[in-house]
Amino acid sequence: MNQTPLQDGTFGEMEKFYQEMKSYCNQQGIPFYLVKLQSLQDGVVEGYLPGQGGWKALPLPIPDVFYNRIHSRKLEQSPSFKLFKTELEERSIPMFNGRFLSKHDVHELLILEDELLPNLPETILFNEKETFLTFIEKHSVIYFKPESGSQGRNICRLTQVAGKWKIEQSGHLQNVDFADTDEKLFETLKRFSRKRSFILQKGISLFETDQRKVDFRILLHRNEQLEWKVTSMVARIGDPGTIVSNLAQGGLMKNGPDFLKEAFELQDASRIYQKLVRLAKNTAQALVENLDDSFGELGIDLALDTDTNPWIIEVNSKPSKKFQGNYETFRPSVKSIIDFMLALNRENHP
Template sequence: MGQPVLGILTLYLNDNGLLEEKPIYQKMTVAGRKLGLDVYVFTPQDVNYKQNRIHALMFDPSTKNWTRKWRSFPNMIFDRCRIQQSHRFQELQQFRKKYGHLTFLNRVLRNKWTVYKLMRKDERFRPHLPLTRMYESPTDLTEMIRKYPLVYLKPVNGTGGRGILRIEKQQNGTYLIQGRDQSRKIISPQRVPLSGLHGRLEGWNLKANRYLVQQGIQLKLPNGRVHDYRMLVQKNGSGDWAVTGCAGRIGASGSITSNLHGGGEAITMQALLKQWIKNEDTVEEVTQKAEELGLQMAAFLEQSYGRLCEMALDLAIDRKGQIWLLEVNPKPAREVFIQAGERDTYRRAIVRPLEYAIWLHEQKNRRKNITTPIEEELPTPE
């Protein structure tokens, strides 16, 4: 029996074959080889559906070059595809439908609204979820802004801080609108009275673009920059959920989000918490509580949606030490740890999905040896 094979499923960012995370896939290939795992990268466009073969993208550590080679389907698939508005995403949906019976390390998580509604049903998580509602009419925003002095408007399927608006009531009764457009560009801050708020937001087509209205948590540091925490929870080589790490993120000056792609910077969780809360005992208590919560949430979401192997939880922590879940990211980047100077955590973040893949493969083989019928087959040529 040869090495187990892991295929990393991704999407090209454009029609010229650009891949966003190529350096990460390179590191995964090298780490996989050391673990005895054969790793290659592919997209739905690289699949020959008639012959059930894949024109795989392979990295050679000895030459440090990427080459193409026709390969059989892998034993396992690590789905790294993020939502994009393109024909490529439609091809991905067709691939998932046709080959959904194969062994995926991670199944698809639903949009922000569906995840929120699901998690609200569990009393363990309810105190940690900022009140959120779907924007159906201006009334939804009006009622929320009257209840909370700060609210956020977020696209249901948005990523990377795109299209997010922050609306905060000012002492003089006006409302300050800040945010980023769909290309992550910071928009000019605007102050409007409540009567002019909806008119100013008309161009955003909030209902058509499926926006959420979310209770805002005050997270501005003394220098005016916002901050939050990115916790990475992954399955380990024993098939168990574990917190790989948690790092702080500080947004760029004038930004309403902390995303690194939007100019934010990373810092260790402990250093940021000590700046924010200052009481060391509270910092320790909050850190432990956040990790417990992260593991509970990961297990709950996997139980609800099917097999998952990693997720990032974007957390806010207020001055009192209350932990809030802002968002769940099922396809997390790892750069926050290297930027925070946590090299060991960064390395662990790359290796853990590979260790989990090997564990999963061994479990599958063990079941095959116990039962005669093969539980999951590779595709049969048509």
Template structure:
């Protein structure tokens, strides 16, 4: 167990995981996570066959890699995939040596791989924005499904992913409208609980972006919590971004809403109107 100083921004994915695991309600939604070293990676691959390795600090999917343990007649035992390439290895030593080269001097975590739900054969996950509102109460201010590019291991917009209305996506998984509403409400309640839990260790925390993955049983998994979330993920919904910016302005946050990617240009006028 690590000691986390109170009243400090928790930027480390490892520290956030430790904080969330201290909450009994949230514990069942946190994938098994370890600090990366050779021994722990071997154990995790033995247990789960698929894991993700992520930089302890950073966002946007940068540096994220996926490792699969394979059963292959040709002797290929491991597959290492990042956002641009796929490599295969016959030995764990070869895998780890390649991994170290890509990691450079950065610290990484290992996270149990979740077989995410797919939409049109593309990975899908969910971003939920939670902020302190004008009454200093936590409120869910936005939610969107992210659809990753074909064959990519991340769904981030910066990696070519697109965002869609998650409420509409639920039509593909629940026929009953009441079930849809109940499921979405349960995700919102979980996100609010995450915000409250992290705020215990960082009283100045005012906003988070929760990345949630759903497995084939519709069980939610907390993939990551961003303490400086980018509201541009909601660029299709002007009213959502207006609320996010209004709340953010109240606690001193400023957002760069300049479109950075091709699929945002269509909505550039909407973003530009919000100051």
């Protein structure tokens, strides 16, 4: 992790999640604490244990398993993080979800799997002008997204309208612009990107309800047999008129299976649910087979088109841990993460 406690001794919006992790570990008789990024050479780590006045910094033993919740892409690229990973490897200590995933890297890995090709919107990096012009010739609706963005920020929808390109930005108060030619569109997007890395993705005619775009965030974890299981599925329903359905951009959240039952006949809802689950599991499995890093948790965003065919929109290796909903004991993801950590430890110490 890359946080320090706030003045009130808590970890802000992550506090509830960390407290649930601690409580479940206590119930199982497992030590749990938070560790800052640091060298392991001294054989101890500076970590945080919860107390009455909040989390206290203490020297603690090096843990047997690390779950990476660093929220900074820049920090994950730093020499200190690379050294930390090297020291873990030297000590044969497993760490999972060791890095963020970029949208283009994920796409390039998934297109290696023939069975996923029908569910992948065509996607390219925004760089060379010739490649850009060839791409936009083929598609009348395109999404322009930051390669490493999150929460639906800085996304544009490009739509061909009467020989012009309409450019709509994500956000509650959308900015709308027009480009008269393909060349002007390229220059406009170049200015908008400000030298950051962006992708272009073929637009899908998404399923809507009451003129609201809908997609599904499916949270998956690997179980004790190291197989992927679906922990939860939510439907994210966008504000009317917005180009994204992200909760951070004003979207609503509903239980996924319940939403499907409301939107479709029961038999169709069950069929669509199974399609989404199967695609999410296959996507997760394809990634772990093609990546060197270990992953035990993924948030996969899928969407239905108007013919209810599912499409892979995005894969998130650091899914949000904001508390949403009510649980009598622990949210399902807490138990799943700790159980996976135990499975890794057993595999490491047979």
